[in-house]
Amino acid sequence: MGNCLSANDTITLRDLVLRPGTAEVQMTAATIKQGLTTVASVLKAKGLNVSIIAVGGAVNTLYLQTRASTGDVDFFYRTKTKHEDVTQLITAADSARKTLKLDDQWLNNHTALFIEEGTIQRLYDEAVTQNDVVFNAPGLKVYAAPWRYALGAKLDRLSKTGARPYDMSDAVDYLDRLIRKRGGQAPVKRSELKAWANEFKFTAPSDDLINRLGDEYKKKYGKAGIMNA
Structure with a gap:
């Protein structure tokens, strides 16, 4: 669940969001926080401390509090290539999904598909410098994407x-x-x-x-x- 799709995958992000016959399960700020807390605990137990960048509804729901809920937590990492931090994060997200009965794609990095490899590191660094923290617990820190x-x-x-x-x-x-x-x-x-x-x-x-x-x-x-x- 949630792994970044490659450029060769036939399914697109639009397909995932608008797939006929599926209803996106909405998550409140409390549910998102609970899910991310579970992910953080799993990562911490493995001796990891991962930082990711959130884009979209999760930022509005959890950080800005301008929406009551959102369907998922979209994120990107510092690179589009496969990275152990992301692999471990996705595994932890699946554990949280099972425990909390969340949607399969509740935490995903499909948004990375639309960011060029040469740009993603710059955006990651810019988000860290911007320092608007959406979520923080031992094992996991989530920053808001650059506002621009x-x-x-x-x-x-x-x-x-x-x-x-x-x-x-x-x-x-x-x-x-x-x-x-x-x-x-x-x-x-x-x-x-x-x-x-x-x-x-x-x-x-x-x-x-x-x-x-x-x-x-x-x-x-x-x-x-x-x-x-």
């Missing part, structure tokens, strides 16, 4: 079919976190959003989408979140 990456991923999904009702709300909250990290004053430039999309191989956000993001941000936070530069 998380925001870019949301805008990418909002640019395509299949966007979810909460995606814009998530994007607004990620934008706010990014602005806070940069001192809380200067809005993000349009050119930055487009540059990040290029850097991470996302769909470049349209001006209309950026305008929507700016409007929703101002509606929630009462100030400009995007600047025309």
Whole structure:
């Protein structure tokens, strides 16, 4: 369960998420914490201390507390190649799944499929430097992905079919976190959003989408979140 798919696998992340006839089991913050605590205990017992980067719903549910639940915990490690830390983590996650009766994919690194090998180490290091800790216990530490990456991923999904009702709300909250990290004053430039999309191989956000993001941000936070530069 949960192992990273290779580029040659015929099943895609979209297939996993939208597979007909399956219902994604939602996890509350308490359930996620319980699962990760079990994983941490297993890793600690093996003398391991693993750090991973979380992306998406788990960050909103457990760290930002802007959602009541999420379907899984998406993460990536410092490399896309097979690594013993990830193998042990997946084994521990399966133990937690059995104990807590969680979904097969409750903890998975499928998101690594969409990050280039040359980029994943930089993102990992950036997340550690950002130091927004989603979960921490002996054996396992989980950081939030860099806010600029998380925001870019949301805008990418909002640019395509299949966007979810909460995606814009998530994007607004990620934008706010990014602005806070940069001192809380200067809005993000349009050119930055487009540059990040290029850097991470996302769909470049349209001006209309950026305008929507700016409007929703101002509606929630009462100030400009995007600047025309």
